[in-house]
Amino acid sequence: MELIVEILAAPLQFAFMQNALAVAVVAAGVCGLLSCWLVLMGWSLMGEAVAHSILPGIVLAELLGVPMAAGAFVFGLLAVLLIGGISSTPVIKRDTSIGVVFTTLFALGLVLISRVPSQTHLQHILFGNVLGTSRTDLWQVLVLGLATAAVLLLARRDLTLLAFDRTYAHTVGLSTAGLSALLLVLLALTTVTSLQTLGIILVVAMLVIPGATGMLTCRTFGRMLMVSSGGAVFAAVSGVYLSYWLDLSTGGTIVLVQSTLFGLAYVFAPHKGMLARLARARRTAAAA
Amino acid sequence: MTQTPPAAPPVEVSGLSAGYPGVLALQGVDLRLSAGTITALVGANGSGKSTLFSALLGLRAPLAGTIRLHGKPPQQARRRNLVSYVPQHDTIDHTFPLTVAQMVMMGRIPHQGPTRRPRRADRAAVAEALEQVGLAELRRRTVGELSGGQRRRAFLARSLAQRAPLMLLDEPFAGVDRGSEELITATLHSLRDAGTTVLVSTHHLDSLTELADDVVLLHRRVLAAGPPSSVLTESTLAGAFGTVLADDDRADDRTAAPSGGEEAPWS
Numbered sequence: 112m113e114l115i116v117e118i119l120a121a122p123l124q125f126a127f128m129q130n131a132l133a134v135a136v137v138a139a140g141v142c143g144l145l146s147c148w149l150v151l152m153g154w155s156l157m158g159e160a161v162a163h164s165i166l167p168g169i170v171l172a173e174l175l176g177v178p179m180a181a182g183a184f185v186f187g188l189l190a191v192l193l194i195g196g197i198s199s200t201p202v203i204k205r206d207t208s209i210g211v212v213f214t215t216l217f218a219l220g221l222v223l224i225s226r227v228p229s230q231t232h233l234q235h236i237l238f239g240n241v242l243g244t245s246r247t248d249l250w251q252v253l254v255l256g257l258a259t260a261a262v263l264l265l266a267r268r269d270l271t272l273l274a275f276d277r278t279y280a281h282t283v284g285l286s287t288a289g290l291s292a293l294l295l296v297l298l299a300l301t302t303v304t305s306l307q308t309l310g311i312i313l314v315v316a317m318l319v320i321p322g323a324t325g326m327l328t329c330r331t332f333g334r335m336l337m338v339s340s341g342g343a344v345f346a347a348v349s350g351v352y353l354s355y356w357l358d359l360s361t362g363g364t365i366v367l368v369q370s371t372l373f374g375l376a377y378v379f380a381p382h383k384g385m386l387a388r389l390a391r392a393r394r395t396a397a398a399a
Numbered sequence: 400m401t402q403t404p405p406a407a408p409p410v411e412v413s414g415l416s417a418g419y420p421g422v423l424a425l426q427g428v429d430l431r432l433s434a435g436t437i438t439a440l441v442g443a444n445g446s447g448k449s450t451l452f453s454a455l456l457g458l459r460a461p462l463a464g465t466i467r468l469h470g471k472p473p474q475q476a477r478r479r480n481l482v483s484y485v486p487q488h489d490t491i492d493h494t495f496p497l498t499v500a501q502m503v504m505m506g507r508i509p510h511q512g513p514t515r516r517p518r519r520a521d522r523a524a525v526a527e528a529l530e531q532v533g534l535a536e537l538r539r540r541t542v543g544e545l546s547g548g549q550r551r552r553a554f555l556a557r558s559l560a561q562r563a564p565l566m567l568l569d570e571p572f573a574g575v576d577r578g579s580e581e582l583i584t585a586t587l588h589s590l591r592d593a594g595t596t597v598l599v600s601t602h603h604l605d606s607l608t609e610l611a612d613d614v615v616l617l618h619r620r621v622l623a624a625g626p627p628s629s630v631l632t633e634s635t636l637a638g639a640f641g642t643v644l645a646d647d648d649r650a651d652d653r654t655a656a657p658s659g660g661e662e663a664p665w666s
Contacts, residue, residue, distance in 0.1 A: 265513075268505075268508070271497075274495075275491065275497060275505075276505075278486060279505065282484040283480070283505075283508045283509050283561065284478040284509060285508070326494065326496065330496055330541050331496050331498055331501065331541075335496050
């Protein structure tokens with residue numbers, strides 16, 4: 112018992128660990144919420160695209176002396192607009208457009224970094240640097256993360272209808288274009304929120320895997336929101352502790368815990384899990 | 400003598416052309432529905448039925464002509480909850496984590512505040528709609544766990560709960576069992592008797608007299624319109640399904656498969 116308390120409490124005597132834990136929990140929680148809609152709308156690739164596209168925004172923000180989040184957000188939106196614009200030409204399909212835009216912007220970011228003298232380490236942007244969270248970073252993440260979560264929860268019923276049945280959403284007078292745009296803006300904000308914890312490369316993991324885990328385990332959307340965000344927060348907390356005691360990459364550990372949850376759900380989930388499906392198949396075969 | 404001015408008709412379409420320039424799915428369509436009637440929209444695949452519905456819902460801008468629903472353009476009509484829609488195809492995601500009751504609750508959005516928190520009136524409307532289509536006991540099932548006919552009734556319940564004065568139904572009888580068909584027909588009759596205007600597209604010619612007060616025969620233009628007995632004559636049907644069918648069906652319906660010549664289009 113004392114050992115458990117020791118394991119949990121000891122890291123928290125350091126301010127950097129407190130900051131890291133807070134930032135990771137908020138980022139994972141917001142990712143877990145948003146993830147449900149992304150998975151249901153089939154927007155996983157869009158999450159990846161927005162995350163990679165913000166790299167030049169971060170470099171330029173530092174050059175101009177504006178907050179990193181602002182630059183990242185602007186480029187996230189720019190990516191969304193470019194993707195929409197290019198795929199509105201009938202020749203180019205949407206996934207092609209996504210592939211063109213995000214790789215181009217990511218490459219632009221790399222080129223900028225190679226020319227601009229910078230304090231920011233590429234390594235930290237790509238893979239996160241949650242242990243280096245400053246007080247300012249912490250506040251930024253808290254404000255952006257909580258605001259994003261609040262908007263998601265307030266608009267959740269409209270967003271769910273958008274994902275389920277676009278035509279009907281239109282019929283009852285909702286603006287489907289407006290709701291899609293809102294979801295994309297929230298995606299950009301969530302990416303910015305998670306950057307410190309996960310980095311550009313791994314953000315997409317927490318935008319996809321929690322929702323997928325929820326899909327496997329839940330019959331209703333409300334449950335799915337809880338399982339998805341709850342699981343993501345659990346992954347964040349255990350990831351931070353594991354990485355502290357075992358000296359592992361924090362972002363990587365968080366994602367691996369989340370992937371383990373997914374694996375467990377894939378095998379053991381009631382109804383939709385592999386074992387449940389096998390048992391059903393065997394019963395059907397026995398009955399025949 | 401004073402007279403109350405007649406209310407605007409639930410649907411008034413004049414000179415409507417839609418589709419793409421050069422490939423018109425609809426050409427010069429005029430249509431006027433009276434309140435509290437059931438009108439069946441009949442036509443072969445590619446006759447422009449789905450295009451007409453898209454235009455009525457404001458999903459597709461007309462190339463020419465005007466559409467008024469209760470005197471309002473479609474955009475305004477939707478915002479004021481003047482129109483509801485029961486979709487044709489099972490394009491929905493069967494794995495979507497949503498129960499039948501939750502899906503029907505979505506029909507209450509026009510009646511709810513900005514966060515769409517269900518109130519007592521909403522719950523009552525959902526319960527009543529589910530009762531009406533015989534799904535009260537299945538309300539906790541997920542939408543994917545229903546049979547085809549049950550799912551069609553669930554979509555109907557969603558529009559019932561919406562309580563709009565005009566209901567559009569796109570092929571509600573396609574691929575449903577006999578029981579569901581009768582239940583849907585009875586529900587539409589009681590809706591009409593309560594004053595709702597119903598426009599329903601269908602292939603089922605044999606039960607039209609039973610179902611509808613009026614029939615509109617469509618093949619890019621309105622070929623005939625009026626009570627079933629006057630519209631459903633051999634010569635008008637030949638016009639809609641026989642001779643005209645032979646020419647291009649490409650004009651319409653992203654969803655409709657190009658219809659083969661041999662198969663009876665209403666089968």
